[in-house]
Amino acid sequence: MNDLNKTYDVGKSDSPVLEEPAISNFGKKISLSTRIKEKLLYYFFALNGIMAVVFIALIFIFLFKEGFKALDHIHVSDFIYYNQQQANNTLQKVYEWYPTSSIERYSLIPLILGSLLTAIPATIISTIFGIAAGIYLAEIAHPKVREFLKPAIELFAGIPTVVLGFLMLVVGATLINDFLNPANRLNAFLASLGLSFVIIPIIASLTEDSLHSIPNELRMASYGLGATKWQTISRVILPAAFSGVSASVILGFGRAIGETMIVLMAAGNAANLTTDLFRSVRTMTATIAAEMGEVSQGSNHYYALFFIGIVLFTITFFLNLIAEVIINKMRKKNRL
Amino acid sequence: MELARKKRDIFGSIFINGIRLFFFILVFVLVLILSKIIYEGIGIISLEFIFDAPRNNMMDGGIGPAIFGTLAVTFIMILMAVPLGVFAAIYLNEYAKDTFLTRVIRTSVNNLAGVPSIVFGLFGLGFFIFFIGKNIDEVLQTGLLFGQPCLLWASSTLAVLVLPIVIVSTLEALNAVPKTHRDASYGLGATKWQTIRNVVLPQARPGILTGTILAISRGAGETAPVLFLGAAFFLPNLPIADICIGGYCISMINPAEQFMYLAYHIFILATQSSNPTLTLPIQYGATLVLIAITFLLNVTAIIFRYRFRKIIGRI
Numbered sequence: 001m002n003d004l005n006k007t008y009d010v011g012k013s014d015s016p017v018l019e020e021p022a023i024s025n026f027g028k029k030i031s032l033s034t035r036i037k038e039k040l041l042y043y044f045f046a047l048n049g050i051m052a053v054v055f056i057a058l059i060f061i062f063l064f065k066e067g068f069k070a071l072d073h074i075h076v077s078d079f080i081y082y083n084q085q086q087a088n089n090t091l092q093k094v095y096e097w098y099p100t101s102s103i104e105r106y107s108l109i110p111l112i113l114g115s116l117l118t119a120i121p122a123t124i125i126s127t128i129f130g131i132a133a134g135i136y137l138a139e140i141a142h143p144k145v146r147e148f149l150k151p152a153i154e155l156f157a158g159i160p161t162v163v164l165g166f167l168m169l170v171v172g173a174t175l176i177n178d179f180l181n182p183a184n185r186l187n188a189f190l191a192s193l194g195l196s197f198v199i200i201p202i203i204a205s206l207t208e209d210s211l212h213s214i215p216n217e218l219r220m221a222s223y224g225l226g227a228t229k230w231q232t233i234s235r236v237i238l239p240a241a242f243s244g245v246s247a248s249v250i251l252g253f254g255r256a257i258g259e260t261m262i263v264l265m266a267a268g269n270a271a272n273l274t275t276d277l278f279r280s281v282r283t284m285t286a287t288i289a290a291e292m293g294e295v296s297q298g299s300n301h302y303y304a305l306f307f308i309g310i311v312l313f314t315i316t317f318f319l320n321l322i323a324e325v326i327i328n329k330m331r332k333k334n335r336l
Numbered sequence: 337m338e339l340a341r342k343k344r345d346i347f348g349s350i351f352i353n354g355i356r357l358f359f360f361i362l363v364f365v366l367v368l369i370l371s372k373i374i375y376e377g378i379g380i381i382s383l384e385f386i387f388d389a390p391r392n393n394m395m396d397g398g399i400g401p402a403i404f405g406t407l408a409v410t411f412i413m414i415l416m417a418v419p420l421g422v423f424a425a426i427y428l429n430e431y432a433k434d435t436f437l438t439r440v441i442r443t444s445v446n447n448l449a450g451v452p453s454i455v456f457g458l459f460g461l462g463f464f465i466f467f468i469g470k471n472i473d474e475v476l477q478t479g480l481l482f483g484q485p486c487l488l489w490a491s492s493t494l495a496v497l498v499l500p501i502v503i504v505s506t507l508e509a510l511n512a513v514p515k516t517h518r519d520a521s522y523g524l525g526a527t528k529w530q531t532i533r534n535v536v537l538p539q540a541r542p543g544i545l546t547g548t549i550l551a552i553s554r555g556a557g558e559t560a561p562v563l564f565l566g567a568a569f570f571l572p573n574l575p576i577a578d579i580c581i582g583g584y585c586i587s588m589i590n591p592a593e594q595f596m597y598l599a600y601h602i603f604i605l606a607t608q609s610s611n612p613t614l615t616l617p618i619q620y621g622a623t624l625v626l627i628a629i630t631f632l633l634n635v636t637a638i639i640f641r642y643r644f645r646k647i648i649g650r651i
Binding site: 030034037038041042044045046048049051052053055056058059062063065066128129132133135136137140151154155156158159160161162163165166167169170171197200228229230231233234251254255257258259260261264265285288289292293297305306309312313316317319320321324 | 351352354356366423424441443445448455456458466467528529559560603626638642
């Protein structure tokens with residue numbers, strides 16, 4: 001009994017072999033300098049990990065620090081409307097973004113409308129094409145074809161957006177002008193077409209991933225019950241992968257809201273208060289891109305642009321968070 | 337019963353062929369876009385176009401300085417982003433235990449990837465230029481040198497932008513190295529760092545390389561953040577400075593200068609040049625060069641990843 005206890009105790013003191021190899025029971029053989037080196041390297045890597053987080057935190061801090069200064073000079077309600085005095089001494093609410101006029105107007109409403117007017121049609125188009133492409137790649141295409149086409153789709157996700165903006169400007173605008181005769185040559189619809197090229201690969205790739213992760217037993221069971229291929233896809237596979245597919249659409253929408261170059265080049269950049277797809281609009285991202293270069297540091301306009309940055313950051317951050325939560329839930333469910 | 341089944345089949349095959357049709361429309365449009373760029377751009381591509389500076393109010397000459405600027409910016413960006421990203425990933429995967437802090441790091445890295453690139457531009461302006469740059473100028477008494485848009489801050493901002501790409505792909509690569517290999521190394525008496533250096537990193541190298549290549553491609557294609565971080569319409573000189581030590585002079589990238597940037601060059605020629613129609617061939621040529629660079633990088637990354645997964649799959 002005593003002996004047993006003794007060996008147990010010895011074993012215990014020697015046990016953390018795998019957890020802390022640097023100070024293992026072979027510790028006597030590892031020289032002091034090696035141990036110091038190990039410890040220093042640990043701190044070095046930890047420092048790098050912390051640095052990465054610090055940079056992420058800094059983005060957050062500086063964006064909000066500069067953006068909230070706007071509220072010192074511009075009232076929250078000014079970001080929504082401006083009370084304009086009419087001829088008969090009544091006040092009328094105007095929704096205008098005019099930061100450089102003699103009476104500065106900072107309504108974000110036309111910009112937010114512009115962002116939605118480009119992002120929503122783009123998301124609708126991309127959802128149709130992206131999900132179709134995802135289903136085709138995962139369920140219909142021959143495995144050898146898929147092996148080639150999936151990287152090709154990912155390749156298109158890597159096209160610089162300035163290229164798409166340029167193409168929309170020189171080719172797309174002429175085509176749309178000839179066929180649809182829009183009110184403005186550069187308009188929200190043109191920009192949303194350009195955005196689709198960015199979002200379709202994202203939705204297609206993520207849809208393919210989530211369809212691919214559905215266990216094969218489900219397909220076999222469905223076929224075994226006499227279902228056809230389409231019935232299997234529409235009633236078994238798609239419902240099972242629903243959360244993954246919807247997460248991909250949310251991510252695509254977030255990307256569309258945050259995209260800059262395409263809307264800057266193709267949406268016309270006039271801050272119209274409109275819901276007409278075929279008129280020029282100006283998005284939040286394009287406003288920052290177009291005006292930040294000329295604004296002087298510390299002016300109201302400068303802080304207002306940072307405030308738009310906060311709005312953008314918050315929207316995309318929450319869209320990403322929602323998508324991540326959905327994907328994590330799906331992973332847990334699939335594992336069970 | 338038999339009839340109903342047949343009807344369902346017809347219904348189903350219509351949908352399946354519809355999906356096929358959608359997919360092939362997509363592929364057709366993408367091929368059309370590519371061939372349009374190649375068709376319009378290939379005519380102007382020559383050695384002079386790639387190496388010469390723009391002449392005659394941008395209507396003549398090449399895109400040499402813009403390509404040089406892109407290379408310089410992405411080079412400095414990689415020097416900053418890859419060590420930081422790889423070391424951070426090593427810490428997360430090899431050293432840190434699964435605590436609340438590491439989960440916060442992982443979540444924020446994932447979310448950082450979704451932040452719009454223009455917001456990174458704002459961050460670069462507010463943090464690097466107006467905070468760090470201005471303070472450097474004050475401390476070093478250099479006048480207005482670092483407190484204005486320049487190559488260094490553009491590279492730094494892009495480095496933060498590509499940091500998630502480097503971290504995520506390094507994490508994936510480290511994670512794919514089997515735990516048994518680490519245990520075997522420990523069993524032979526190796527320390528943690530010896531294990532990482534001799535066992536884990538050699539196997540993860542292709543994965544890390546993939547992340548680096550993807551980061552370069554992303555950085556070279558980004559336009560929005562560099563819009564107000566020092567990209568210039570036209571500069572007569574390259575951002576180069578001679579550093580002389582004891583009579584020997586080496587030309588180095590001068591990080592305090594403004595620069596021309598290929599992606600920005602396309603944007604500015606298409607929207608703000610004095611005669612957009614006359615410069616159209618140059619715009620197509622520059623677009624073709626930019627697309628060729630990013631595609632080449634991405635194809636290399638895809639091949640690397642494919643090989644890496646095959647090797648890991650075999651183990």
